[in-house]
Amino acid sequence: MRKPKQTFLFLLILTLAxxxxxxxxQSPTIAADSSALVPTSTATPAPTPTPTSTPVELTNDGNxxxxxGDYETALKIFQAALSSSTDPQLVAKNNLGMGQAYxxxxxxxxxxxxxxLAAAAEDITVAGRAQYLLAQSYTRLERYDxxxxxxxxxxxxRPGLIDSHIYxxxxxxxxxxxxxxxxxxxxxxSYRADPDGGSEALAIKIAxxxxxxxxxxxxxxxxxDIYNTSDNGYTSAEMDLRMGRIYYAREQWDQAYxxxxxxxxxxxxxxxxxxxxxxxxxDNVPVDEFQRGLINYNVGNYALSVEAFDRYLATSxxxxxxxxxxxxxxxxxxxxxxxxxxxxxxxxxxxWQLIETYRSSPYFIDAWEDIEYTQWAYQGEYQxxxxxxxxxVTRHSDEEEAPAFLFLAGxxxxxxxxxAEASATWQRLPNxxxxxxxxxxxxxxxxxxxxxxxxxxxAQPLFSRALVLTADPAExxxxxxxxxxxxEALGEMSKAVDTWKQAQxxxxxxxxxxxxxxxxxxxxxxxxxxxxxxxxxxTPYRQDAEIWLRETFGLAVDINLESPGLLAxxxxxxxxxxxxxxGLYEEGKAEFETLREAFANDPAQTFRLIVSLVDIGLYRxxxxxxxxxxxxxxxxxxxxxxxxxxxxxxRFGAYYLDWLLPxxxxxxxxxxxxxxxxxxxxxxxxxxxxxxGAIGLMQIMPSTGAERATLLNxxxxxxxxxxxxxxxxxxxxxxxxSHWRTYFDDDLYATLAAYNGxxxxxxxxxxxxxDDPDLLLETIRVEETRNYIRLITEVQYIYGWLYGDPAxx
Numbered sequence: 001m002r003k004p005k006q007t008f009l010f011l012l013i014l015t016l017a018x019x020x021x022x023x024x025x026q027s028p029t030i031a032a033d034s035s036a037l038v039p040t041s042t043a044t045p046a047p048t049p050t051p052t053s054t055p056v057e058l059t060n061d062g063n064x065x066x067x068x069g070d071y072e073t074a075l076k077i078f079q080a081a082l083s084s085s086t087d088p089q090l091v092a093k094n095n096l097g098m099g100q101a102y103x104x105x106x107x108x109x110x111x112x113x114x115x116x117l118a119a120a121a122e123d124i125t126v127a128g129r130a131q132y133l134l135a136q137s138y139t140r141l142e143r144y145d146x147x148x149x150x151x152x153x154x155x156x157x158r159p160g161l162i163d164s165h166i167y168x169x170x171x172x173x174x175x176x177x178x179x180x181x182x183x184x185x186x187x188x189x190s191y192r193a194d195p196d197g198g199s200e201a202l203a204i205k206i207a208x209x210x211x212x213x214x215x216x217x218x219x220x221x222x223x224x225d226i227y228n229t230s231d232n233g234y235t236s237a238e239m240d241l242r243m244g245r246i247y248y249a250r251e252q253w254d255q256a257y258x259x260x261x262x263x264x265x266x267x268x269x270x271x272x273x274x275x276x277x278x279x280x281x282x283d284n285v286p287v288d289e290f291q292r293g294l295i296n297y298n299v300g301n302y303a304l305s306v307e308a309f310d311r312y313l314a315t316s317x318x319x320x321x322x323x324x325x326x327x328x329x330x331x332x333x334x335x336x337x338x339x340x341x342x343x344x345x346x347x348x349x350x351x352w353q354l355i356e357t358y359r360s361s362p363y364f365i366d367a368w369e370d371i372e373y374t375q376w377a378y379q380g381e382y383q384x385x386x387x388x389x390x391x392x393v394t395r396h397s398d399e400e401e402a403p404a405f406l407f408l409a410g411x412x413x414x415x416x417x418x419x420a421e422a423s424a425t426w427q428r429l430p431n432x433x434x435x436x437x438x439x440x441x442x443x444x445x446x447x448x449x450x451x452x453x454x455x456x457x458x459a460q461p462l463f464s465r466a467l468v469l470t471a472d473p474a475e476x477x478x479x480x481x482x483x484x485x486x487x488e489a490l491g492e493m494s495k496a497v498d499t500w501k502q503a504q505x506x507x508x509x510x511x512x513x514x515x516x517x518x519x520x521x522x523x524x525x526x527x528x529x530x531x532x533x534x535x536x537x538x539t540p541y542r543q544d545a546e547i548w549l550r551e552t553f554g555l556a557v558d559i560n561l562e563s564p565g566l567l568a569x570x571x572x573x574x575x576x577x578x579x580x581x582x583g584l585y586e587e588g589k590a591e592f593e594t595l596r597e598a599f600a601n602d603p604a605q606t607f608r609l610i611v612s613l614v615d616i617g618l619y620r621x622x623x624x625x626x627x628x629x630x631x632x633x634x635x636x637x638x639x640x641x642x643x644x645x646x647x648x649x650x651r652f653g654a655y656y657l658d659w660l661l662p663x664x665x666x667x668x669x670x671x672x673x674x675x676x677x678x679x680x681x682x683x684x685x686x687x688x689x690x691x692x693g694a695i696g697l698m699q700i701m702p703s704t705g706a707e708r709a710t711l712l713n714x715x716x717x718x719x720x721x722x723x724x725x726x727x728x729x730x731x732x733x734x735x736x737x738s739h740w741r742t743y744f745d746d747d748l749y750a751t752l753a754a755y756n757g758x759x760x761x762x763x764x765x766x767x768x769x770x771d772d773p774d775l776l777l778e779t780i781r782v783e784e785t786r787n788y789i790r791l792i793t794e795v796q797y798i799y800g801w802l803y804g805d806p807a808x809x
Contacts, residue, residue, distance in 0.1 A: 055085035055094075061658075062097045066104060066583070067617045068659055069686070069725020074101040092121030096130050100583065108137050119153075128157035132582055135169070144173055161578050163193040165587065168202065171209070180213030195571065200230060204238070216246050237263045237270035244276060257285050268294040288312075290320045297327055302335035322361035325354040329367075333374060344378045365401055368392050372408060382416030385409075386425070403429060403436035410442065411781065419449040427462070430469060440470045447482060448778045452768070460486035477503045477512035484519070485774065509638040511790035514797045515774060525773050526748045526796055528670050529804035534661075536654040538614070538646055545607075545646035552633055553603040561604060563611035570595065573612075580616055585687045592618055596625045603629060610650060619655050619684035626650045641798070652798050655684050656697070659727045660734075667738040672803075673748070674734060676795040677755070680788065681733075686726035695723040698733030708732040749773045749789055757785035 058081035065074035078097040085091065099114035115137065118130035135150035151170050155163060167190035174183035187206045191198040207222035220243055227239035244259030260276035264287055267273045274295050280287050293308035309328040313321065329350035336343025351367040358364065368388070375385035389409035393402050406429055413422035422445075429442030447462035460483060467479035480503035487496035503516035518525060546561050555561075567573045576591030592613060599605040606629050613622035626647050630640045641648055654675070664671040681699040682688050689695050693702060700708075700723050709718035712735065715728060722728045737751055740759065744750035744766060753776075754762035761782065769775035780786045801809055 055081045055087065055090050058084070059090060059093050059097065062094070062101070063581075064617055065658070066097070066101055067585075067686070068656060068727045069104075069722070070659060070727040071101045071105045073658075088121070089123055089126075092118055092123050092126040095121070096126050096133075099130060100133055103133050103137055104583065106140075108141055111137050124157050128154050129578075129581060131157060132166075139173065144177060148173055158578070162575055164190045164195070164202075165579075165584075166190075167193060168205075171205070175209055175212070180209055183209050184213065195575070200226065200232070200235060204235070208242075211242070211246065220246060233267045234270045234272070237267035237272040237276075240267070241272040241276050244279075248279070253283075257283075260285075261287070264288065264291050264295065269298050271299060274299045289315075290317070290324055293324065293331070294327060297331045297334075300334075302331045302338060305331040306335060322354055322358040322363050325350050325358075326361075326363040326367060329354075329370065333378065337378075342379075344374050348374055365399075368401075368405070372405075372412070376412050376415060382412045383418065386412035386416070386418075386421070390425070397432075403433040403438045403442075406433070407438040407442055410445065414445075414449055415781070419453050422446070423449045423453075423462075430465065434469075440466055440472075440475050443469060444475075444478065444482075445778070448775070451482075451486070451775060452779070456486045456489040460490070473507035474510050474512060477506035477510055477516065480506060481512045481516050481519075481774070484516070507638075509641065509794060509798060509801075511793050514793055526670070526673060526793060528672050528796075529800040529808070532672070532800060532804040534654040534657060534671060534675075534803050536657060538649055541644065541646035541649060542611075545644040548644045549603055549607055555604055559604055561607055563608040563615070565608045567595070567605060567608050567612060572598070573609075577616070580618070585618075589618060589621060589687075592621050596621055596628075600628060601632075603632075614650060614653070617655075619650075619653055620682070620688075623651050623653075623683055641801075645802070648798075648802055652679065652795065652802055653684065654803065656726055656730060659730050663730050663734040667734050669734055669738060669741075670796075672796050672799040673792070674730070674737075675799055676792045677733065677737070677752075678730075679795050680792050686729065687724050695720070695729075697726040697729035700729055700732050700736070704736060705732055708735055711735075747773070747776075749776050752789050752792060753780055753785050756788040757782050761785070 058077050062074045062077035062081065065071070065077055075098060078094045078101065081094045082091060082098075085094075095114045096118035099111050099118055102108070102111035102114060105111075112134065115130045115134045119127050119134060121127045121130070131150045131154040135147045135154065138144070138147035138150060148170060151166050155166055167186045171183045171186035171190060174180070174186060184206060187202060187209060191202050191206065194202065203222065203226055207219050207226065210216075210222065211219035223239045223243045227236050227243075230236050230239070240259045240263035244256045244263075247253075247256035247259065257280060260280050263270070263273040263276040264280065268291050277287060277292060277295050281292075289308045289312035293305045293312060296302070296305035296308060306328055309324050309331065312324050313328075317324070329347040332343050332350065333347035335341075336346075348371050351371050354361060354363060354367045361367075372385045372388045372392075375381045375388060386409040389405040389412065392399075392405045393409070396402060406425065410422045410425040413419075413425055424446075426442040426446035426449075429436065429439045433439055443462055444466045447459045447466065450459035450462060463479050463482045463486065467476065467483070470476055470479070480499050484496040484499035484503060487493070487499060497520065500516040500520050504513050504520065507513045515525065517523075518527070549555060549561065550557070550559075560566075564573060572591050572595045576588045576595065578588075579585075579591060580588030592609070595609055596606070599609060606625055610622050610625050610629070613619070613625065627636070627640070630636065630643050630647060633643075635643050640651070652675075656678070657671075660674055660678075661671055663669070664674055678684060678697055681694075682697050684697070686697045688697075688699075690699060694700060695702065695705070702720050702723070705720065705723045706718070709715065709722075709732075712731070714731070715722055723732070737755060740754040740762070741748065741751045743759075744754070744762070747766060750762050750766040753765060757765075757780065761780075765780050766776060769779045777786060777789055780789070
């Protein structure tokens, strides 16, 4: 559905281009400075290459060090490679690597020296990439004419590859320099060259540049077309604001206010709607007070939000009265918290008003949930929260949410320390809602709190009842595990052993089966195998994988599965590799993800892609491609481990070992556990971020990163951007884990709980179950954190199984 719209926008841009007829100015081509000398005074001393490291291997290792963000190590490796080879092609590649490492460091003097050497290479690929990095270096140095010239040379050397990206960069430079004609021309070339037919972001950039150039009519036409074709509300609000501002500057008030009102009315979640609202309010233009309240709430102006909602309610509205009460309650609670005042009772009163007045409101259930949540999370009134949840169940026992409220009531009683009441409440679930998804958890947690009360005899039948309520392997293993623990506590050790054996068999490679095995052999949780070998070399396992692939998918013998093979001719692969090689990892990943999706039903191409992705260090996409390939044959979950070992060693890779192993040794931390945390946190991807603000390979929060940087006095000139470097992330993450392990007296469950759920929560949870890791896990009240510990346990077990002694599998 989007194609015709985008094509229309593309035609509009081409039409505008034909009318304005800007000419792209070609900067003079920079001649490669073949007379430049290799720098000696600034070069990092190189270590002696090991006998097993060939110059080619050293070059590859250097590129991986750049990916890891360890630029000092990269420089040493590239210098060692330069010292051990006179092959012109290798010398050129290593000069490029030296230049890129210095560039990433921000050390532009030696970067330029090495990049100029690489730019003089006969290898067009190396020379072109050097020109790109030269252009980036010149830009940082504010030598813009030289940057533009280097970009032009790149386009001459590497035409048709990432032209759209290069033209956009040139457009940015010309726009910065105030040469809007050339900026527009380059942006239009970028739009034409875009393999996807031109992006919305680029169309916006073109329109903005027309406006900056003084051509408001063209800008308005483009803004309007973008508004008409976009399915992104944030973009639509931005276009409203931009068009409104043009008319506002012309003092064409009616047109300006119409666009501002459209943003306010239709896109209240967008910040640009707030900016439009401010103008309308300042000019005394009447606005919808409900939308005004909603916009102020969304931007955090809670007091103003409440005032607007009050004005709206004062009109006795027919529409949105329920929504107004709901959001006014949220704003009231937030306003109080922001000012250090307790306004939670006022908020709760508003939600009760909504509940009693608007039974059919879509906010009805939300209001109940917010009352219950506010009572325990804000007010600390756990018993009252439980009673609220039970009140809902009494009033609305037939609602589909009733079992969830019954479960919440039990949880609030548990928070209050009213364990008997919690157990009794949770025991109602199988009686009143036997088919609800909360039923197993309810009776299971009834058993857990009964254990916490010390009544093992009463807990055992509860776990036995849980056992008959489920057919899920993980839940079955959990019930058996706790039945066995009850039997052990009651002195029935032989029965406990037999029960744990059943738990061990119920869900192989699942958390509770792993814990049952630990209990059977008297082993602590998260214990490594006695011996293991983290060898990242996949070569010994590849042939078996290829044989399996041919047999499973019926591939002809003459199909060559070498990598990249046929992939090398695919423009998406070529673009992805180019972006990746230039350090543009997100852009590179986007191309490779497109390939992965395109070849989802082509096992040969998928296999070639997987190998190539591992080679360059794009492990997350390789993991996803491998998982989906196996899933297409019915191998998922534990069954995926029956596939050839090659695939398991990709899904559970021995990655980043040059950085991980030294840190593991320095902090006396299990490498297998660190790899498991990394897999769970980021799936081995260093340039990833989360909606919660965590960054990088080990998902470090910025506040934690700043704290670690100060504590370690490293790295020099630390900034948040350093968290995207896997090397830094591994150092910080391992040190942070080590800190909390010490605090919790080597309790790894509490340590992982602190890492995921916050130290304060972990301290509280451990205090409730200080001596039993299994009880600690079940006492953790945040499901995400419980799952986190379980999943890391499973992953670490698989790592031990995979890299340990094969005879012990």
